[in-house]
Amino acid sequence: METRVESRPAEVPLSENGVSDALPGHPDFDFVREKAGIREFRLRSNGLQTLLLSNDVAPVATFAVVYRVGSRNEAVGHTGATHLLEHLMFKGTPEFDREKGTAIAAVLEALGARFNATTWFDRTNYYETVPSDSIETAVRIEASRMRGALLRDSDRVPEMTVVRNEYERGENSPFQVLYKDTFATAFREHPYHHPTIGWRTDIESVSTHRLKEFYDVFYHPNNATAILIGDFEEREALATVARHFGLIPASARPIPPVYTVEPPQEGERRFVVRRTAQIAWLALSWRTVEARHPDTAALAVLGNILGVGLTARLHLALVEESLALSVTVVPWQLRDPALFSIFAPVRPGVLPGDVEARIRREVARVVSEGITEEEAQKARTQIEAEVIFDRDSTDQVAASLSQAIAVADWDWYADYPDLVASVTAADVRRVAASYFRDDGLTTGLYLPKEPPAA
């Protein structure tokens, strides 16, 4: 959800052919470029983008494959398809099959791997952090399920109810209900309208055949990036990737682009959800821009100034004033124009309208008065520190890098610290004025059916 980025170690001097003198590469790959310690290669046989980042902090490595497919690529009838496939791609391939007792999860579990897959609007990310002597097993698994997922109906039927329970768990959470309804209200045409988990009846009814079609359209080496971060030797790592992915052909047809554009919003939108509950919640979200947009870094800085820490403006205005129990600010960073959201659970006995008014006042104050240079400096430093903390573990870097690839490209991850470092107080005020407009606002209220106990 939140995109974090990497610190900026000195660039490695490149020789004339663009290949770092220090490192060997591999004949099956073209070396593309290097930035912030990340080296990009392209597998000659099928175009698989491959990124390597060495990190010797411990004898472990994270291998991840990011597919540029998410709920953004779905439509009514098969919403949730990417996520269902995420589940089914753990079930069986010719080499790793639960029916033969060699389930992917069982193989990884026995290694002590930390593994999972996550689906989001713009991407799916399959990853495993393994002791570095087991990198090859991770690579084999990911290569095997890129084109070899069996996707049997006998896998889908019991898994559908598993996913439906995941959906039901989400419905229990006021935060998740508000965020899903916010996107469904703010986006009417663009596929960010529907949630990554899908609509309930699509989850229940989509056929195995339709999922297979979806798999055959989007799951190819030319729509994916392989990432290896951690303790490895470069030539050997590339040879391992080539050995397992090299024979998979690129897709015969081009990957279909998403061309639907959400038109400008022409007036405030509101929705209300009433359920049995003790606590009211509210969410205010303004239409913003795509991650690649030059205003993204200033919106991120603004997000920290409003929402990160006890000294953030909205924390002072809402929690310190005993109006809300907490406050969460999310400057969503997605491939297409997204939202800037503020969520708050209302303290019992306080009117949700009072919390809403206070949030709007604080937001308006940024527009009318701007922010101080100290606030800008603090937020820039916080983001810089987050980026450096990421390097503490290989899976954090992999997650951040995956998200960057999904919403822009990996070099956005490498450039992000510089983009943030250059944000000024004036920039923050300018973006606040540009995006905190009532015409682009969607307000959601989650209200207890009965009056909350005071």
Place this chain on the structure above:
Amino acid sequence: MTGPVPGAAKASVFPRRRASFEESVRRRTLGNGARLFVLENRFNPTVAVSGSMNGGSLFAPPDRRLLASVTAGELAKGTSRSTKLEIAEELESRGASLSFSAGGGDPVGVDIAAASLSRDVEVLLDVLAEVLLSPRFPEEELEKERKRLVGVLREQQDETSVRAFEAAYRRIYPPGHPFYRRPVEERIAAVESVSRDELVRFYEERYGAGTLLLVLVGDVDSGKMLDGLERRLGSWRLGPAAEIPKPDPVPAAPGSESIRMPDKASADVVLAQPSDLARLDPEYVACILANSALGQSSLTSRLGVRVRDTEGLTYGIHSGFAATHLAGPFSVSLTVKPESRDAAVAATLEEIVRFRREGMTPKELADEQSSHVGRFKVDLASNGGIAHAIDAAVYYGLGVSYLDEYPSLVGAVTREEADAAFAKRVDPDRFTIVSAGSFDA
């Protein structure tokens, strides 16, 4: 910004000899008893701190258990020198963090967690020491916290998992027991009446260097850190002894309860029973290996394979022992569509009965052993992970060397030992079963 310079160190790779933790962790015990541990790890310019102290709810009167969590939470709300916001500004302006917490599953300890960029470590330690040694517990901050906590307690009552766990613990432990959960209205009344004097008294009686343990891992000079910590903490009071009173064993109280909560698409089910497994039990490792095979992973353990993968009744099912200095409960928890509850509980119990009757297969034990050893390695891959592991090992009296010995301890467990240790402690007929959700009847 001094991240690893790519390439430079990797041109040729020889197997690195990694020194043992026992060899590489520097340590010092101060005159007042505080135990300090520092491990230099130069790969990334950060530092992580993990620590603990015996100031948990066990040491508060049974009807005032919340004193432990409120005292820990209020420590950083003002000191003799700084206000809450001044403290927060010192940390937040550097992207640093510091927290004290008591509660969760361990009634004995207060957890200390902190992190900063290594360039800011002196400020981090200044704040840590200031907050630990000279908190003021200002009344106006406590008043805000009372209001917030009442709201948080009400908010938690909207969660099916909280309702199921609380009711289960209330049924299996008697009032006064450290794991007993009082009804929410009683806890709200306790929050509303908690006074500043009580916090000050709890702090003065329970906090002290005698049980303090601090672990620093990161891009720091260990000698300088040990000297700096000694300078800051060396004059602190000794505080209470490390004795931990153990509650009497509790017999199981089988039974069931269904809590109806409207408008919940997913229900939570908890099956729990008291257990005698504490962290220092010689059979601890055997028990957690057996439990892993039964229910640690929703994807690969027996319960997950049956209830999730085969029958599709749940998104998540887990089992586990809550073993700390005290023996906590053994519990299984799962989420279900309300209509599927009975089928899911039946399948869960059937698997536990079968597991107890048949034990693990040789492959299961081997897989769990390699899994635990591998996972241990993976978890030690960050400053925070290493700091936490050292803290836990020392907190339980196992010593730093435990990190080096753990793989062989895991490898030495036999199938007979694991099966017997588990069967002795978990009786499928003795569960208290609580469900919370939108059930028809």
